[in-house]
Amino acid sequence: MKTMDLQELEKRFQEKIDKEIKIEPNDWMPDEYRKTLIRQISQHAHSEIVGMLPEGNWITRAPNLRRKAVLLAKVQDEAGHGLYLYSSVETLGADREATIDDLHSGKAKYSSIFNYPAVTWADIGTIGWLVDGAAIMNQVALCRCSYGPYARGMVKICKEESFHQRQGFESLVTLCNGTPTQKAMAQDAMNRFWWPALMMFGPSDDESPNSAQSMKWKIKRFSNDELRQSFVDATVPQAEILGLTIPDPNLKWNEETGHYDFSPINWDEFWQVVNGNGPCNKERIEARTKAKEEGMWVREAAMAYAEKRALKKTA
Amino acid sequence: MSNREWPLWEVFIRSKQGLNHKHVGSLRAPDATLALENARDVYTRRSEGISIWVVESNYVHASDPSDADSMFEPSDTKVYRHPTFYEVPEGIKHM
Ligand SMILES: [Fe+2]
Ligand SMILES: [Fe+2]
Ligand SMILES: [Fe+2]
Numbered sequence: 001m002k003t004m005d006l007q008e009l010e011k012r013f014q015e016k017i018d019k020e021i022k023i024e025p026n027d028w029m030p031d032e033y034r035k036t037l038i039r040q041i042s043q044h045a046h047s048e049i050v051g052m053l054p055e056g057n058w059i060t061r062a063p064n065l066r067r068k069a070v071l072l073a074k075v076q077d078e079a080g081h082g083l084y085l086y087s088s089v090e091t092l093g094a095d096r097e098a099t100i101d102d103l104h105s106g107k108a109k110y111s112s113i114f115n116y117p118a119v120t121w122a123d124i125g126t127i128g129w130l131v132d133g134a135a136i137m138n139q140v141a142l143c144r145c146s147y148g149p150y151a152r153g154m155v156k157i158c159k160e161e162s163f164h165q166r167q168g169f170e171s172l173v174t175l176c177n178g179t180p181t182q183k184a185m186a187q188d189a190m191n192r193f194w195w196p197a198l199m200m201f202g203p204s205d206d207e208s209p210n211s212a213q214s215m216k217w218k219i220k221r222f223s224n225d226e227l228r229q230s231f232v233d234a235t236v237p238q239a240e241i242l243g244l245t246i247p248d249p250n251l252k253w254n255e256e257t258g259h260y261d262f263s264p265i266n267w268d269e270f271w272q273v274v275n276g277n278g279p280c281n282k283e284r285i286e287a288r289t290k291a292k293e294e295g296m297w298v299r300e301a302a303m304a305y306a307e308k309r310a311l312k313k314t315a
Numbered sequence: 316m317s318n319r320e321w322p323l324w325e326v327f328i329r330s331k332q333g334l335n336h337k338h339v340g341s342l343r344a345p346d347a348t349l350a351l352e353n354a355r356d357v358y359t360r361r362s363e364g365i366s367i368w369v370v371e372s373n374y375v376h377a378s379d380p381s382d383a384d385s386m387f388e389p390s391d392t393k394v395y396r397h398p399t400f401y402e403v404p405e406g407i408k409h410m
Contacts, residue, residue, distance in 0.1 A: 027380045076360070083357050087341045090323065096343070097320055153340070160361070299345075303321060306346035 017218050022148040025091040033217055036210065037147055038092050039108075040219065042099040045085035046110035050103075050284050052078045054118040055127060063121060070167050071124065077160045084156060088149040104289045111135075112270060113196050115278030122175055122182075122189035128168015130190075130197040130235070136161045137231045138201065146218035169238065176242045183243070190239070191247045198262075199270045201228040207267070232260050323372040324350040326357075328364035336368050344369075 009028055016023065023029055052075050059075065062068035086096050102108035113131050118124060139161065142154040175186040202208060202224040214220040222230075232251075239246050250263040272278065321343040327336035339358050344350035350369040359367070378386060394400050403410055 024380065026377060073360075076356075080357050080360060083342060084340060090341070149340075299321065302345040302349065303319065306349075309346065 014216075017146050017216075020218075022151065023146050024148045032213070033219075034092055036214060036217070036219060037150065038089055038094045038099070040214075041085055041089045041092070041150055042094065042102070043109050043111075045082050045089060045099070046103045046108060047114065048078050048082035048085060050110045050114045050288060051131075052082075053284055053287055054114060054116075054280075055124060057118060058121065058124050061121070062124075067171065074128070074164050074167065077164065081157050081160070084153040085150075088153045091149045100288075100292065104285060104292065106276060106285065109274060111200055112273040112278060113193075113200050114284060115273050115280045116192065116196050117280050120185050120189060122172070122185040123193070125168045125171030125175060125186070126189035126193045128164050128166075129172055129238070130168075130193050131200070132161055132164040132168060133235060134197050134200040134231050136165060137227050137234070141221045141227060144218070144221055169242075172242055172244075176244065186242070187244055190244045194247050195266065195269075196273075198228055198232070198265055199273075201225070201231065203267065203270070204265075229259055232262055236260050321345045324354070324369045325372050325375055326350075326354045327368040327370070328354075328358060329366035330364050332365060336366065339363075341372060 010030055013023075013029060013033075023033075055071060055075050055078075059068060059071050062071050086099070089099060090096050099108060103110065113134075118127060136158065139154050139158050143151055143158055145151045145154065172186050175182040205211060205223045205225045208224055211220065211223060215223070236246065236251070248263050250261060252261055254261045273281070276282075322345070323341055323343055324347075325341050326339050328339050329336045342350065342353050342357055344353050347369060351367055354367045354369055358364070390396075
């Protein structure tokens, strides 16, 4: 590379971003841009993988074969999403296994929503509807991220996600049109998942210090609060169709702003869960660590077998 | 615990007969057989393809993006390689 001072490189980098030119793996990029992406994409990957745990738990207990096949397909998609994202993190020069070890050691985070348990069948429908719904809101915005491999991964993920939300909503429609007990089960799931779903968009804009830089680099296109508002606006009418009550006495349409107003979020709870004290944090990390440790012999055996065969070929 | 990772593979998929294989992403696998199987599961869960190539990433050689200007400049300046460069009298058909 020609010698160019850092300032000049950074200037050219920002010009590319401003002109909506995607950044590709071998292109020059500021260290902080790389670090931010590695952190964000690996945490996104971890979320996809950890997110399989609460739902995977219900595969053997789905109420019928159709729902079981659907849930299985959804959970398999989430595994795929995790893999696209780990691949995309590797294009930044990060070590995939190191990012996974960071998850296991507690150094890396994942979406706090997956630290809540899925205790009834209605939770599965609600997760599809609200949790995947919130994820889609985030991920659609990320399809235009300035980093090429991440943006391309998001496009593929978004295509697949759309059935995730629909299958959840469909399952809730069935419950809400069912017996009073089924309807009550759906309402109970709504009561528990509504606020954690809103927290998925992350801290308020004035509390997320890195947000401005991410917007400038076009890693993010919308702020946390903007996305959260879009989610509320899109979801309230859907809840009405289900006949479910959103657990917020202050939720109401605001003519002036053209948006729904809602109560302040309990950020203490959010930080408690992010920092490891949610209902299932320990269980989730234990399950992931166990999967890696107890599955290691399979990886090693597959490698040994491949090497043995390669040797035979050359001999 | 072993620190040796499975090699990285680049995945190319032919979406339908008559089209070329296109890069779709990468994955890790111990050998080509498993790379193909994993590529099937990771990248073609919705009839995205009818044929898969996997190439160990080590064997991919790439041009340097910082040389892109000098590398591709010659083709940018040769406008006479395009049909629109040429004027033909009015009324000429099929050219
Ligand atoms: Fe996903
Ligand atoms: Fe996701
Ligand atoms: Fe999903």
